[in-house]
Amino acid sequence: xxxxxxxxxxxxxxxxxxxxxxxxxxxxxxxxxxxxxxxxxxxxxxxxxxxxxxxxxxxxxxxxxxxxxxxxxxxxxxxxxxxxxxxxxxxxxxxxxxxxxxxxxxxxxxxxxxxxxxxxxxxxxxxxxxxxxxxxxxxxxxxxxxxxxxxxxxxxxxxxxxxxxxxxxxxxxxxxxxxxxxxxxxxxxxxxxxxxxxxxxxxxxxxxxxxxxxxxxxxxxxxxxxxxxxxxxxxxxxxxxxxxxxxxxxxxxxxxxxxxxxxxxxxxxxxxxxxxxxxxxxxxxxxxxxxxxxxxxxxxxxxxxxxxxxxxxxxxxxxxxxxxxxxxxxxxxxxxxxxxxxxxxxxxxxxxxxxxxxxxxx
Amino acid sequence: xxxxxxxxxxxxxxxxxxxxxxxxxxxxxxxxxxxxxxxxxxxxxxxxxxxxxxxxxxxxxxxxxxxxxxxxxxxxxxxxxxxxxxxxxxxxxxxxxxxxxxxxxxxxxxxxxxxxxxxxxxxxxxxxxxxxxxxxxxxxxxxxxxxxxxxxxxxxxxxxxxxxxxxxxxxxxxxxxxxxxxxxxxxxxxxxxxxxxxxxxxxxxxxxxxxxxxxxxxxxxxxxxxxxxxxxxxxxxxxxxxxxxxxxxxxxxxxxxxxxxxxxxxxxxxxxxxxxxxxxxxxxxxxxxxxxxxxxxxxxxxxxxxxxxxxxxxxxxxxxxxxxxxxxxxxxxxxxxxxxxxxxxxxxxxxxxxxxxxxxxx
Numbered sequence: 226x227x228x229x230x231x232x233x234x235x236x237x238x239x240x241x242x243x244x245x246x247x248x249x250x251x252x253x254x255x256x257x258x259x260x261x262x263x264x265x266x267x268x269x270x271x272x273x274x275x276x277x278x279x280x281x282x283x284x285x286x287x288x289x290x291x292x293x294x295x296x297x298x299x300x301x302x303x304x305x306x307x308x309x310x311x312x313x314x315x316x317x318x319x320x321x322x323x324x325x326x327x328x329x330x331x332x333x334x335x336x337x338x339x340x341x342x343x344x345x346x347x348x349x350x351x352x353x354x355x356x357x358x359x360x361x362x363x364x365x366x367x368x369x370x371x372x373x374x375x376x377x378x379x380x381x382x383x384x385x386x387x388x389x390x391x392x393x394x395x396x397x398x399x400x401x402x403x404x405x406x407x408x409x410x411x412x413x414x415x416x417x418x419x420x421x422x423x424x425x426x427x428x429x430x431x432x433x434x435x436x437x438x439x440x441x442x443x444x445x446x447x448x449x450x451x452x453x454x455x456x457x458x459x460x461x462x463x464x465x466x467x468x469x470x471x472x473x474x475x476x477x478x479x480x481x482x483x484x485x486x487x488x489x490x491x492x493x494x495x496x497x498x499x500x501x502x503x504x505x506x507x508x509x510x511x512x513x514x515x516x517x518x519x520x521x522x523x524x525x526x527x528x529x530x531x532x533x534x535x536x537x538x539x540x541x542x543x544x545x546x547x548x549x550x551x552x553x554x555x556x557x558x559x560x561x562x563x564x565x566x567x568x569x570x571x572x573x574x575x576x577x578x579x580x581x582x583x584x585x586x587x
Numbered sequence: 588x589x590x591x592x593x594x595x596x597x598x599x600x601x602x603x604x605x606x607x608x609x610x611x612x613x614x615x616x617x618x619x620x621x622x623x624x625x626x627x628x629x630x631x632x633x634x635x636x637x638x639x640x641x642x643x644x645x646x647x648x649x650x651x652x653x654x655x656x657x658x659x660x661x662x663x664x665x666x667x668x669x670x671x672x673x674x675x676x677x678x679x680x681x682x683x684x685x686x687x688x689x690x691x692x693x694x695x696x697x698x699x700x701x702x703x704x705x706x707x708x709x710x711x712x713x714x715x716x717x718x719x720x721x722x723x724x725x726x727x728x729x730x731x732x733x734x735x736x737x738x739x740x741x742x743x744x745x746x747x748x749x750x751x752x753x754x755x756x757x758x759x760x761x762x763x764x765x766x767x768x769x770x771x772x773x774x775x776x777x778x779x780x781x782x783x784x785x786x787x788x789x790x791x792x793x794x795x796x797x798x799x800x801x802x803x804x805x806x807x808x809x810x811x812x813x814x815x816x817x818x819x820x821x822x823x824x825x826x827x828x829x830x831x832x833x834x835x836x837x838x839x840x841x842x843x844x845x846x847x848x849x850x851x852x853x854x855x856x857x858x859x860x861x862x863x864x865x866x867x868x869x870x871x872x873x874x875x876x877x878x879x880x881x882x883x884x885x886x887x888x889x890x891x892x893x894x895x896x897x898x899x900x901x902x903x904x905x906x907x908x909x910x911x912x913x914x915x916x917x918x919x920x921x922x923x924x925x926x927x928x929x930x931x932x933x934x935x936x937x938x939x940x941x942x943x944x945x946x947x948x949x
Contacts, residue, residue: 249885271847271886291886292831294843295904316832319903347887348832348841378884469654470678470710479710481656485633486949489851489916522740523611523915524633524653525709541681542657553885554851558919560948586922587848 226443226461230259233425233442240431245269245288245418247440248584250553253562254282255581256443269438273300278584280309288312288418290374290438292340292348293320298327305333312371312416316340316350321363334368338416339407343399344392346378352403361412372416373407375400376438380423384452384497393428396421401433426454444552447504451496457504457512462556463546465508465563466526468539478528478539482547484521488554502526503547509575510546513537518547556583588805588823592621595787595804602793607631607650607780609802610946612915615924616644617943618805631800635662640946642671650674650780652736652800654702654710655682660689667695674733674778678702678712683725696730700778701769705761706754708740714765723774734778735769737762738800742785746814746859755790758783763795788816806914809866813858819866819874824918825908827870827925828888830901840890840901844909846883850916864888865909871937872908875899880909918945 237244249271267286270276293313304311328335342349364370380392396419404414420438444462445455466482493500505516515534520527549555561582565575599606611633629648655675666673690697704711726732742754758781766776782800806824807817828844855862867878877896882889911917923944927937
């Protein structure tokens, strides 16, 4: 995890963009403390519960990167009143109008970014959308306009480095085009924010971008390894399971870790190599070749071997680790993290050095 | 939920089997209180955390229905010492031997059931397995043998009532055959336990069965509706989401409820009608025809309409409910339940009457 954090921090430095890590994956103040040498840095969050927890932890510059819903504005205002620079996100005149109204009622401007759609992934306005300048002007006139934000969500499906570089260039160009159009209309842009784990690791030039966001990269996972953004050895999150049985007639080893522990995420199903519900390592983190968690019920996992290799001899009680398809989803099935160090550098099972809690709920 | 609970309770009464509800779905003492008129009844659990929470709540007869791992035996013994009748599950001589050893060391017999495989779903011994009687004898000689347990897990893929009835008959017959073989070897069987939500609702004759287990039925879900075990109107669990945007060019309504709120479960994907990540209702529970949660990222959901129907007009801020594919998985994404009553009998949004906590972790 430390290596993953350092890698992207160095990259953002080289590219001249401020890194604003997305806490949606780790949801942990302890992980966040490693991002910037123990001092709070600007962060991105996926829920107001995260925003509130990070504010409580001393983080004062926070982007809440989900389209705003009017019901949530009282909690936004409460955070602003605590002195938190909380930026929210929106993509419609409808939202801009209720944000301005809430700002007026609260007597303070709510800083807002306009979500830009760069790849048809989910929300946002295209840079040539008829309403883009209207949204900008409504916000600007009330002192609420902060900038633009986009997310190349489709880059998770960019299966080669070249496709990822193109996605990164497109993400930058699209955010830049939207910012230019708004500036040309007399609307100043403090922030031009882009990011996703694949594009953050492949972008070659971030001219015009002020901020880079990524979240998954602190842990990485099999989906990211499958598209070459990391190696399997970089994956810093695993779930410990225990062998509870064997079905030699089916070629199964049965464990006590099912989808409750791993999540139902099957993100590698569409990749060149489907990794089932995860790959298996020893307790010390050494990959057991060709052993895959191929089936999961609530509290049971079934391990099988690929390509006719021989099932390893793993007696009942053997502890193993499962590397997840999708770190965000797997981490979310747990209250926190058992922290270990020096994995893969000793021959003994690593000791749990700490327990880090996750922020949960909304 | 009350109707679902009463329906299966009446069915078990008619069939002459003791219902032992599986708490793996609701994981809630408040839900459990409705199962037996407010007094603790025998229950089944999927984790030792559930066993401990239910023991704390006054439940004294508990089956932990996952194959036992030796690391868990100290917690099992601690519950037995508190006076809880906790039955565990196993399917190998290896497990039987360490259970007997733990019983000897603790100075009390650990009651154990032998898991029987009726349909190749995951663990268990087939009734004719060479080791079945050995496992039984090891347990019996130490005073640990309680009986047999099977689960027709494949019945979730029985798409017609006739297939479900056959699965129920097979589940009963297989448990009965295993019990008979053990009895013929001089090993008494106190418990013959079977169950799954589909088979519990379709079994016609439970002769020889002492206990019926089911968990999902308290809430039901779209998977169960898809195979005809319940109607969509019976589904007693939903997730409230809010509209945060529109993408008319794609035919999308965007909400703030993604897979973090729904889980990644796509259990209807293989059914005749794929329900995406869930169906959509008004806040008062009225189904909005043909509107489906077709895509989910972490905190965003995309609603689309089926069959070229017109997208309903749902402004930003509109609250909706999503009916889940899989109640066990969706409930697990939340700390608890906002309890409402009289849904669908009033025209106003139902008030939250209570908040019920879930048992989490392992």
